[in-house]
Amino acid sequence: MRWSRTLNVVDCHCEGESGKVVVGGMGAVPGESMFDNRVHLQGEMDQIRKILLFQPRGAVWHNANIILPSNNLPPEGSAPLARLSFLSRKTNSRRLSPCPT
Numbered sequence: 001m002r003w004s005r006t007l008n009v010v011d012c013h014c015e016g017e018s019g020k021v022v023v024g025g026m027g028a029v030p031g032e033s034m035f036d037n038r039v040h041l042q043g044e045m046d047q048i049r050k051i052l053l054f055q056p057r058g059a060v061w062h063n064a065n066i067i068l069p070s071n072n073l074p075p076e077g078s079a080p081l082a083r084l085s086f087l088s089r090k091t092n093s094r095r096l097s098p099c100p101t
Contacts, residue, residue, distance in 0.1 A: 005025065005027075006025050007022055007024070007025040007026070007048070007051075007052075008022065008023045008024035008025050009021065009022050009023070009052065009064075010023055017061070017063065018061070018062055019062055019063040019064060019065065020052050020053075020062070020063075020064045020065070021064070021065045021067065022048075022052070022064060022065065022066040022067060023067055026048075026066060026068065029041060029045070029068055031071065032071060033071050034068075034071055034085050034087070036071075037068060037071065037085075037087065038087055041066070041087060041089075048066075048089075049064065049089045049091075052064040052089065053089065053090075053091040054091065060091050061091070062091055063088060063089060063090050063091070064088070064089040064090075065086045065087070065088050065089070066086060066087045066088075066089065067084055067085075067086045068084065068085050068086065068087065069084060069085070070082040070083055070084055070085050071085065072085075
């Protein structure tokens with residue numbers, strides 16, 4: 001069997017919420033802003049949400065956070081305004097929450 005994609009995922013548990021954090025393997029997500037990334041993931045890459053949250057051991061209360069490079073780049077030579085960002089995915093909704101950090 002050949003894989004077309006490999007995701008690096010960490011399962012976690014925090015305050016009663018179980019979820020997954022995608023720390024690698026997403027590749028480039030097109031967009032100039034987190035909103036653009038969100039729209040692309042929602043419209044063109046929703047299968048990743050389904051794989052993460054509806055796999056044989058998935059459940060309706062699970063969530064997934066996808067860590068992406070920051071789109072908030074500073075002028076050259078300056079410190080980055082944000083080093084990374086993440087999008088939160090849920091099983092019961094196709095909505096995404098962009099969260100720059």
